[in-house]
Amino acid sequence: MSLHTCLIEWRQVRTLAHKEFSDRLRNRWVLVVALVFTIASLLITYFGGAAQGRVGPGSIELTIASLVSLVIYLVPLIALLLGFDAIVGERERGSLDLLLALPITRQELLLGKYLGLAMALSLSTLAGFALVGLLMAQQFGWAGLYHYAGFVLSAWMLGLCFLSLAVWLSVLARDRTRASGLAIALWFGFVLVFDLLLLGVLVASGGQFGGDALPWLLLCNPADIFRILNVFSLDDMRSLYGLTSIVPPALANPWLLGGAMLGWMLLPLGLASWRFRP
Template structure:
C-alpha cells in the first residue's frame, strides 16, 4: 500500500519542512506563546501561574486557531509549485509511480511534519501541566493535541488543493492567506452579522449546522465538548448545541474536510498536468 517510492517522497518532504526556516520560526513562536498563555492565561484576573488543565485548553484553543492554520498553509502552499519551478515535477511524472502515490507521498510527509511541529509546540506546555495536574489530565490534553493536529491537516489539505490549482507560488501564498482569513475571522463575523440581521431568528439548529461547515468552528466545538464548563472562554457561552453534535460526528466532518480537498487535488492534478 505505502510503497518505497511513497516513503522516499514523504521522507524528502518531511526533512525539507523540518529544516525550513519559516516552519522553525512559526513552530518556535507557537511553542513560546503556548508556554506564555499557559502561565499567564489568568493574568486579567490578577493571577499568574499554571491553571487547571481545562482552563488552559480553553486559552490555547484560541492560539491554535490562529497559529496552526498558518503553519499548515505555510507547509502545504508551495508543495506543487516548487516542484514545477525546479523542473523535478516532470521527473516524478516520468517515473513508474501513479499520481496517487506521488500526491499521497507528499501529503504524508507534510502531515508528519505538521503533527511533529504541533505536538512539539503544545507538548512543552503539556509536560509542565502534567506535572501540575497529574496523569489523569493527560487524556484530555492528548485529545486536545489530536484535535489541533486534525485542524492542521484540514488546512494542509486545503493548501494542497490551492497549490495544485494555482501554478505560481505568489498566487498560492495570496490565496492561502485569504483562506486563513475567511475561516478564522471572516466566517464567524459573517455568522454574527447574520444573527444581528435576523435578530437571532435563525434558530439553534441552523446556527449549529453553519458552525459545522467551518473547520475552525468544528475545532472550537470539539474542545468545548471536552471542557464544557469553560466554554465561555472560547466564545461559545450562549450556544446550546443539539444532541447529535458529538465528538465522533465532528471528527467525521473533519475527516471529510481532509478527504474531499485531497480527492479534489488528485482530480485537478491529473486534469492539469496529465491531460493538460
C-alpha cells in the same frame, strides 16, 4: 487508463514522503515551528491569567481555553504556508516534469508530498506542545493530561485539515504568488470572516434566518469544529464560552465532530487528486 496505473505503489509514496520530510528537517522548518509553538504555549500558560492577577496555570479549563485561541490563529496559518507551494512550487522550479518522468503516478506524487508535509507538521506540533503537557501532568495529574492530550489531538487534526486545503490550492494555482494569496485569503475566510458572517446574518435577520440551522453550519468550518470539540470537552469551558445554549447537544457529539474533521482532511485531498489527473 489501465488498472495498473490506478493502483498506488506505497513504496513509492513512502520514498517521496521521506524525502519531503527530510527536506523540512534539513531547512530547520520543523525546529522553527516547534520553537514557536513551545514559546507561545508557555507564555499563554503562564501569563494568560495575568489580567486577573494570577501567573501560572490556574486550571486545566482556563489553560486549554487560552490555548484554543492560539491554535485557531496559528495552526491553520502554518499549515497553509507549509503546503501552498507543494505542487505549484515544483512546477515553477521546473522539477515537476522531472518527477513525473520517474516511474511514479501523479497520485503517488501528490500523496507522498502530503504525507511528508503532514509528518513535518505533526512532529513540530507535538514537540511544540510537549513541554506544556509535562507541566499539565505535574500541575493537574493524569486527569489534566488526559484533557490536554485530547486538545493536542484536535489541534493536530486541525493542522491536517488546512494542510489538505493548502495542497488543493497548490494544485489549482498557476504560480506561487497566486497560491500564497489564495492561502492567506483562505485563512482570513475561515479564521476571521466566517463566524462574523454567520453572526451578521443572524443579527440582521433578527434571528429569523438560519436560527436552527446556524449551529450546523459551523461544520462548514474546521476551525469551528475544533473550537466546539474543545469547548464541550469540559463543563467549565462550555459556560466560559457561552455556547451551551447555542450549540445543540447532538452537534457536540465527539464522534460526529471527529468525522467532520476527517472529512475536511479527505475531501480537499480528493479534489486535489482529481484536479491533478493528467
